[in-house]
Amino acid sequence: MGAVRDTLRRPLGHFTERTLAGLALVLGAGAGFGLVLVLVRFRWSPLYDVDHGVAGWLNAQVAPIGPLVTVLNAITDLGGRPVIVWLVTVAVVGLLIRRQGRLAVYLIATGAGALILDPSLKTLVDRLRPEVAVPIGGYAGQSFPSGHALGSMVAYGALLLVFLPAMAPRWRRPAMIGVGTVVFLIGFTRVALGVHFLSDVIGAWLLGAAWLGVTAYAFRLWRLERGRPATPLTKGLEPEAAHEVAPAPDEEKLLPHARAGTAEIIVGWVLVFGALYGFGMFVSYYADGTFLARLDETVPAWFADHGTASLDELSWWWSKAGDTHAIMLISLVFCPLVLAVWRRWRPVLFVALTMFGELALFLASAAAVDRPRPPVENLDGPMPTSSFPSGHIAATLCLWVAIAVIVCPRTDRWWRWAFVALAVVMPVGVAVSRMYRGMHHPTDFMGAILLTAAWVGLLHWVIRPNEDADEGNQPAIESGDVDTLDDELVRAGRPG
Structure with missing residues (x-):
C-alpha cells in the first residue's frame, strides 16, 4: 500500500513542480488583462492618449499605400472567424477519426470559451471603434477586446499544443516562434487597419494567454487523474499521441520518381x-x-x-x-x-x-x-x-x-x-x-x-x-471499421 502511495505522490510532485511557473504566468496574464480592462472601462486619460495617438499615426502611414493595405487585409483574415472555425473544426474531426477524443474535447472547450468571452466582454465594456482620418477597414460592433487577436491567440495556441508531439524536437521551437509571429501580425493588422486600439489587441492577447493556460492546466489535471505523467507543455498536451496526430505518419516517400x-x-x-x-x-x-x-x-x-x-x-x-x-x-x-x-x-x-x-x-x-x-x-x-x-x-x-x-x-x-x-x-x-x-x-x-x-x-x-x-498497403474502409462518435467520446473518458 505504501508503494502505491509513493507511486501516486511521485507524479503529483513532478506535476506541481512543473506547473508552478506556468500558473504564475497564467495568473500574471489574467491580472494584466484585468488591469487593462479596468483602465479601458474607466477611460484612463494616458491610455486614451496612447491609443488614439497610435491609431492616428498608423493610419497616416498605412492608408496611402494600397498594396500594403491589401497585404494587411490578407493577414488579418487569418484571424477571422471563418478561418478559425475551419481550422478547429477540421482538427476536431480529424482527431475523432484518429480516436483522440480527449484532444478533440480540449479543442472544442477552448474554442467555445473564446467564442463566449469575446462578445460578452465587448458588450460589458461597450467601447467604440477608432475614428481615423482615412478609413481603410470597416467593421461593426464594439472594440474591446479584439476578437481577431483573441481568436488567433486561442485557436493557433491550442492547435500548437495539440500537434506539437507530431513534430521532431528540433522543429518545435521554430513552430512556437512561427505561431507567435502569426498571432502578433494578426494583432498588428487590427491596429494598422484602424479597426482596433492598441489596448484592444494587448487586452485580447493577455486574455487569450490566460484562457489557454487555464485550459491546458485543466487538461494536465485530466491526464493525471488517468494515471498519465505530467509533461512540460513544450512537448505538447499528449506526447503519447505523437503518431496519431501526425498528418501522414505511415507514408515515407511521397513519389518514387x-x-x-x-x-x-x-x-x-x-x-x-x-x-x-x-x-x-x-x-x-x-x-x-x-x-x-x-x-x-x-x-x-x-x-x-x-x-x-x-x-x-x-x-x-x-x-x-x-x-x-x-x-x-x-x-x-x-x-x-x-x-x-x-x-x-x-x-x-x-x-x-x-x-x-x-x-x-x-x-x-x-x-x-x-x-x-x-x-x-x-x-x-x-x-x-x-x-x-x-x-x-x-x-x-x-x-x-x-x-x-x-x-x-x-x-x-x-x-x-x-x-x-x-x-x-x-x-x-x-x-x-x-x-x-x-x-x-x-x-x-x-x-x-x-x-x-x-x-x-x-x-x-x-x-x-x-x-x-x-497494392493493399492501406486497407480500405470496410463496413465494420467505422466507429461512431459516441464510441470516440466514451474512449475520451477512459483511463489512458
Whole structure:
C-alpha cells in the first residue's frame, strides 16, 4: 500500500513542480488583462492618449499605400472567424477519426470559451471603434477586446499544443516562434487597419494567454487523474499521441520518381493547353455552318426565351456551387479528411495539383482564345474572362471527379457511389445554370470536359494517388471499421 502511495505522490510532485511557473504566468496574464480592462472601462486619460495617438499615426502611414493595405487585409483574415472555425473544426474531426477524443474535447472547450468571452466582454465594456482620418477597414460592433487577436491567440495556441508531439524536437521551437509571429501580425493588422486600439489587441492577447493556460492546466489535471505523467507543455498536451496526430505518419516517400513525375506533369500541361487552345479557336472562330455553331446559337437563345424569376434564383444558387469560394471550401474540407482517414499525402497532392492545374489551364486558354459571351442577356453582368472554357464548370468537374477517384477504390461501403453521383450531378447542374444565365455556350461546357478528362487523367497516371490502396498497403474502409462518435467520446473518458 505504501508503494502505491509513493507511486501516486511521485507524479503529483513532478506535476506541481512543473506547473508552478506556468500558473504564475497564467495568473500574471489574467491580472494584466484585468488591469487593462479596468483602465479601458474607466477611460484612463494616458491610455486614451496612447491609443488614439497610435491609431492616428498608423493610419497616416498605412492608408496611402494600397498594396500594403491589401497585404494587411490578407493577414488579418487569418484571424477571422471563418478561418478559425475551419481550422478547429477540421482538427476536431480529424482527431475523432484518429480516436483522440480527449484532444478533440480540449479543442472544442477552448474554442467555445473564446467564442463566449469575446462578445460578452465587448458588450460589458461597450467601447467604440477608432475614428481615423482615412478609413481603410470597416467593421461593426464594439472594440474591446479584439476578437481577431483573441481568436488567433486561442485557436493557433491550442492547435500548437495539440500537434506539437507530431513534430521532431528540433522543429518545435521554430513552430512556437512561427505561431507567435502569426498571432502578433494578426494583432498588428487590427491596429494598422484602424479597426482596433492598441489596448484592444494587448487586452485580447493577455486574455487569450490566460484562457489557454487555464485550459491546458485543466487538461494536465485530466491526464493525471488517468494515471498519465505530467509533461512540460513544450512537448505538447499528449506526447503519447505523437503518431496519431501526425498528418501522414505511415507514408515515407511521397513519389518514387519526383523529378521524372514533375517533368511529365509540365509536358502534359503544355499538351493539354494545346488541345484546349485548338478546340477553343475552332469552335469560337472557324466552326460557322457546323453542328457545333448551330448548337451554340440555339441553346443560349432557348434558355433566354424560357427564363423566369424562379429559375433565375435557382440558377444563381447552382452557379454559386461552382465559384471559387465553394470549390476552395470543399477542397479545404476534403483534403484534411483524406489525411485523417488514410494517412497519405499522395491523394492530397493529386487533388491540389488537379485544382491548381485546372486554374492555370483555364486562365491561359481563356486569355489565348478570348471568346465573347453568348449574344443574349448575361445575368451575371460583364465578366473579366472570356467565355471559353467555363471556369465554373471546369473547376466543379475537376474537383468532384478527383474526389470520386480518391474515394471509390478506398472503401467498399455503399456511400462511395454517392461521390460518383456527385461527380455527375454537380457539374451538370453548374453547366445548365451557366448556360441558362447566358454566360456560356454549350461548347464551353465541352471545353471544360476536355480539360478535366485530359488533366485529371494525366495526373492519375503520373501520381497514382491510390497506389497504396491498389497494392493493399492501406486497407480500405470496410463496413465494420467505422466507429461512431459516441464510441470516440466514451474512449475520451477512459483511463489512458
